Amino acid sequence: LTNSLEAAWSKLRKEDVLTRENIKEPMQDVRRALLEADVSLPVVRRFVKSVSEKAVGTGVIRGVRPDQQLIKVVNDELVSLMGGEMVGLEFSKTKGTPTVILMAGLQGVGKTTACGKLALYCKKKSKSCMMVATDVYRPAAIDQLVTLGKQVDVPVFEAGNQIRPAEIAKRGLAEAKKKGVEVVIVDTAGRLQVDRGMMDELKQIKQVVNATEVLLVVDAMTGQEAAKLVASFNLEVGITGAILTKLDGDSRGGAALSVKEVSGKPIKFVGEGEGMNALEPFYPNRMASRILGMGDVLTFVEKAEEVMLKEDAEEMQRRILEAKFDFNDFLKQSRNLARMGSMGGLVKLIPGMNKVTPQQIREAEKSLKITESMINSMTPKERADPELLAKSPSRRRRVALGSGRTQEQVSALVSQIFQMRVRMKNLATMMQGGSIPGLEGLDDPLNG
Ligand code: GDP
Ligand code: MG
Numbered sequence: 001l002t003n004s005l006e007a008a009w010s011k012l013r014k015e016d017v018l019t020r021e022n023i024k025e026p027m028q029d030v031r032r033a034l035l036e037a038d039v040s041l042p043v044v045r046r047f048v049k050s051v052s053e054k055a056v057g058t059g060v061i062r063g064v065r066p067d068q069q070l071i072k073v074v075n076d077e078l079v080s081l082m083g084g085e086m087v088g089l090e091f092s093k094t095k096g097t098p099t100v101i102l103m104a105g106l107q108g109v110g111k112t113t114a115c116g117k118l119a120l121y122c123k124k125k126s127k128s129c130m131m132v133a134t135d136v137y138r139p140a141a142i143d144q145l146v147t148l149g150k151q152v153d154v155p156v157f158e159a160g161n162q163i164r165p166a167e168i169a170k171r172g173l174a175e176a177k178k179k180g181v182e183v184v185i186v187d188t189a190g191r192l193q194v195d196r197g198m199m200d201e202l203k204q205i206k207q208v209v210n211a212t213e214v215l216l217v218v219d220a221m222t223g224q225e226a227a228k229l230v231a232s233f234n235l236e237v238g239i240t241g242a243i244l245t246k247l248d249g250d251s252r253g254g255a256a257l258s259v260k261e262v263s264g265k266p267i268k269f270v271g272e273g274e275g276m277n278a279l280e281p282f283y284p285n286r287m288a289s290r291i292l293g294m295g296d297v298l299t300f301v302e303k304a305e306e307v308m309l310k311e312d313a314e315e316m317q318r319r320i321l322e323a324k325f326d327f328n329d330f331l332k333q334s335r336n337l338a339r340m341g342s343m344g345g346l347v348k349l350i351p352g353m354n355k356v357t358p359q360q361i362r363e364a365e366k367s368l369k370i371t372e373s374m375i376n377s378m379t380p381k382e383r384a385d386p387e388l389l390a391k392s393p394s395r396r397r398r399v400a401l402g403s404g405r406t407q408e409q410v411s412a413l414v415s416q417i418f419q420m421r422v423r424m425k426n427l428a429t430m431m432q433g434g435s436i437p438g439l440e441g442l443d444d445p446l447n448g
Contacts, residue, residue, distance in 0.1 A: 012067040018055045023070055027052055030074055030292070037252035037291045038223035043261050051077045075288050081257055082284035087266040090240065091127075091183075092212050098176050099127075099183045100209045104202050104233055105217035107190035110245035110271055112141065114217050115187045116148030117271065117279035127182040129154045132172030134205065135189035136161035145187050152276050165189065166204035173209045184209070194229065199236040206237060215268065216242045218255055226255035227262050234263040244282065245271035256287050321429070323421045327375045327383035330417065370405065374413055377402030389414045 009029070015022050027048055034044045055073045064072075092099040101118060103111040115131050122129045131149055133156055135141035142158050149156035157172035169186050176184045186205060191198045206214055216239045218226055233239055242259045247270045259267050267282040319325050375383060377399045382388045389395050389410070396414065400407045 009067040009070075012070065013065055015066045018058050018066060018070055020052070020056050022066075023052060023055055026067065026070055033292050034254065034257070037254035037257075037293060038226075039254035039257045039291065040224045040227040043227060043258055046261070047077065047081065047257070074292070075285075078257070078288035078291060079284045081261055082282075082287055083260045083266040084284060086281050086283050087241065087268055088281065089122075089268060090212055096177070097210075098173070098181055099212045100173065101183065101185045101213045101215060102202070102206055102209065102211040103186065103188055103215055103217055104237055104239065105190050106194070106219075106229070107138075107192050109190065109217045109219040109222075110243075111190060111217045112144050112148065112187050113274065114215075114243050114245060114269075114271060114279070115145060115185045116152050116154075116276050118185055118269075119149070119154040119183075120152040120276045121269075121279055122183045122185075123152065123154060128180070129183045129185065130172070130176045130179070130181045131156045132169055132176075132184060132186045133158040134165035134168045134172075135187060136163070136165060136168070137189045141187075141189065148276070164204075165201050166208045169205045170208045186211070194232050199233075202237045211240075213241060214239045216259075218242055218244050218259065220244050220247045220251040220253045220255055220270075221249060222255045223251070227258035230259050230262045234265065239263060239265050241265050241268040243267070243269045243271060248272045248278070252293055253287060253290050256282075257291060321425065323425050325417070325421050325424060326386055327378060327417065330420075331372065331375050331383075370409070371413060373403040374399055374405055374410055386414055386417045390418070 009026050012018075012022055012026055030051070031044055031048050034047065035041070039047075051074055054077065055070055058069065058073070089101070090099070103115055105111050112135070119129045119131055131145055131154055133142045133145045135145075142161065146156045146158065157168075157175050159168045159171055165188065172186065173184055186209060188202060188205060189198070202214075205211075214237060216230060216233050218229065222229060230239075230242070242263075242265065244253065244256055244259070244267050247253055256267055259265065267287075270280050270282050270287075272278045272280060319329055378389070382395060382399070389399065393407075396407055396410045399405075400410045403410075
């Protein structure tokens with residue numbers, strides 16, 4: 001935040017409720033910050049509107065300053081606009097069919113460099129990899145990829161520049177299949193501007209290789225133009241995600257905000273240098289602070305979250321002791337976990353849990369998502385009273401249908417909540433120094 005505007009924020013400190021009036025000046029400040037970060041104007045407008053609507057009328061939480069609370073709303077909205085959580089690469093689910101990653105983007109944005117980086121990334125994940133050179137226009141493009149291939153020790157398939165790109169890609173994929181390569185990364189030719197030839201070429205390649213991922217490479221310096229660019233690539237070719245490059249420069253990275261907003265697709269990686277190691281997964285929360293240009297925002301936000309979590313935790317503990325823990329609590333708890341950072345980070349903090357593999361964490365996150373989908377298909381009454389589902393097979397069937405899960409999965413979840421009640425109550429009682437109570441009334445009605 002700029003110094004001159006600190007006054008606007010400090011005025012807010014004395015208020016108890018956020019109103020349209022008292023957030024006006026601070027929101028102007030946010031608007032300016034976003035424009036300075038090169039977020040495109042329509043995106044800024046929509047953002048400011050939606051944040052204002054969310055903020056107005058929120059009572060300020062005990063122990064949190066009103067200005068901090070507003071920043072938190074802004075930050076959360078930014079994070080959610082960028083997809084909320086980190087999204088990794090999608091891999092092919094069919095055995096014997098390699099994952100194919102197709103790079104798209106204008107000339108000079110860093111596609112070829114990103115190919116090399118991704119190849120190294122996949123190699124580190126113990127996946128065999130191959131790159132395919134289809135940029136037949138720029139004289140040195142093939143050599144550039146071959147050189148990068150040598151650097152990261154990944155083979156490069158090339159067929160000169162006399163064959164159509166789609167045909168090269170097809171041959172490259174055939175070669176990869178023959179060799180049993182797991183990941184094929186296809187480099188393509190960019191143009192200085194969006195044009196028909198490039199889009200048609202990309203479409204053809206995408207189709208021929210049946211791409212698992214089509215990653216749009218966007219230069220972070222693109223600024224205001226990013227929204228249009230993303231829209232046209234997504235419309236013409238269909239992208240599955242993006243890589244934001246050159247974040248090691250001065251750009252505040254406002255382009256990041258446009259990608260998800262415009263295409264609905266996540267940024268998956270960021271490039272932070274020319275070296276092959278300079279590739280990082282994209283974390284929306286880190287990007288949000290960068291875009292706002294407020295280094296200390298995070299401490300604010302963390303503080304606010306701490307207070308909210310503490311209040312939630314106290315309420316939760318009360319419900320646990322009364323064995324009232326229901327599906328709403330379940331949801332709230334898993335969201336709190338998500339709020340506290342990715343499970344990966346959290347798990348490391350738990351003693352004895354540091355041997356958990358990334359694979360296990362992914363499984364856990366996946367099963368949490370499945371659970372959430374089932375809870376989302378429950379009525380409010382059912383969420384508050386798990387007995388309803390325990391007693392009624394037809395309710396369980398409806399939830400299964402609604403969430404696209406099996407009835408067995410729903411039954412398992414219902415059993416689980418009763419088991420959790422027992423276990424949590426025992427744990428809570430033990431921690432309070434009491435003895436373990438009898439379990440009457442807490443049995444699992446489905447299995448008891
Ligand atoms: P392409 O035309 O899209 O294939 O772009 P290139 O991969 O050839 O990259 C163009 C230039 O940008 C090269 O000089 C790269 O070294 C540089 N470059 C690519 N990614 C990054 C990055 O993340 N940071 C910086 N500073 N430079 C990058
Ligand atoms: Mg290139």
